[in-house]
Structures are given as structure tokens and as C-alpha cells.
Amino acid sequence: MVLPFAAAVALREQDIVLYECARQLYASYPDLPSNQVTRMMSAQLQLPGEPGGACQQQGLHYIYQQTCRTKECTQCIAGRKAL
Incomplete structure (x- = not known):
């Protein structure tokens, strides 16, 4: 973007x-169409639902690409502070 x-x-x-x-x-x-990564990340992070807005959805994609895809859980930025 x-x-x-x-x-x-x-x-x-x-x-x-x-x-x-x-x-x-x-x-x-506005929201982008739901996809496998946003659904999986929403479940993994125990979010009440998929986030709204392209900015937050792209944030989930970023976290996935940086740590989840390569299974580097200890490096995950989502775990650095309480969500």
C-alpha cells in the first residue's frame, strides 16, 4: 500500500x-476481504473477531510474515506486551 x-x-x-x-x-x-492469514491470526491471538480496517489487517499479515510463518514465536511482537 x-x-x-x-x-x-x-x-x-x-x-x-x-x-x-x-x-x-x-x-x-475500509476492511479488505477476509483471508486465511487474517482468520488464522485472529484465532491464534484469541481476538474476539477479525480486526476492522486495512491497517489492522495488514498488521496481522506483518506479524505472520515476520514470525509465525517461520515459527519464531519467541520473537513475536504480539507477545511483547499484553494485548
């Missing part, structure tokens, strides 16, 4: 207006 990249560039360039616009758009981006 281009919005996180736009926010990163805005921070680097100290463009607060662009950063806030990208952040708000990304946070409000």
Missing part, C-alpha cells in the same frame, strides 16, 4: 500536513 510509504516520506521530509493526511487515510481505509 502506498499510504504507509507516503507517511514515511513525509516524516523524513518533515511534511506534517502530508503525514497527517496519509495517516488519516490509512487508518480509515
Whole structure:
């Protein structure tokens, strides 16, 4: 997705207006279709349901790609603090 990249560039360039616009758009981006990873991660993390919004859904994909897929549970960012 281009919005996180736009926010990163805005921070680097100290463009607060662009950063806030990208952040708000990304946070409000609608749900993506449910898929195997979001369903599995929601169950694994014992969430009451699948998260809403593309930002949170992509967060589950990130956690899966970084630690779950390679079975590096001790490195999981979801376990660093209580959910």
C-alpha cells in the first residue's frame, strides 16, 4: 500500500500536513476481504473477531510474515506486551 510509504516520506521530509493526511487515510481505509492469514491470526491471538480496517489487517499479515510463518514465536511482537 502506498499510504504507509507516503507517511514515511513525509516524516523524513518533515511534511506534517502530508503525514497527517496519509495517516488519516490509512487508518480509515475500509476492511479488505477476509483471508486465511487474517482468520488464522485472529484465532491464534484469541481476538474476539477479525480486526476492522486495512491497517489492522495488514498488521496481522506483518506479524505472520515476520514470525509465525517461520515459527519464531519467541520473537513475536504480539507477545511483547499484553494485548
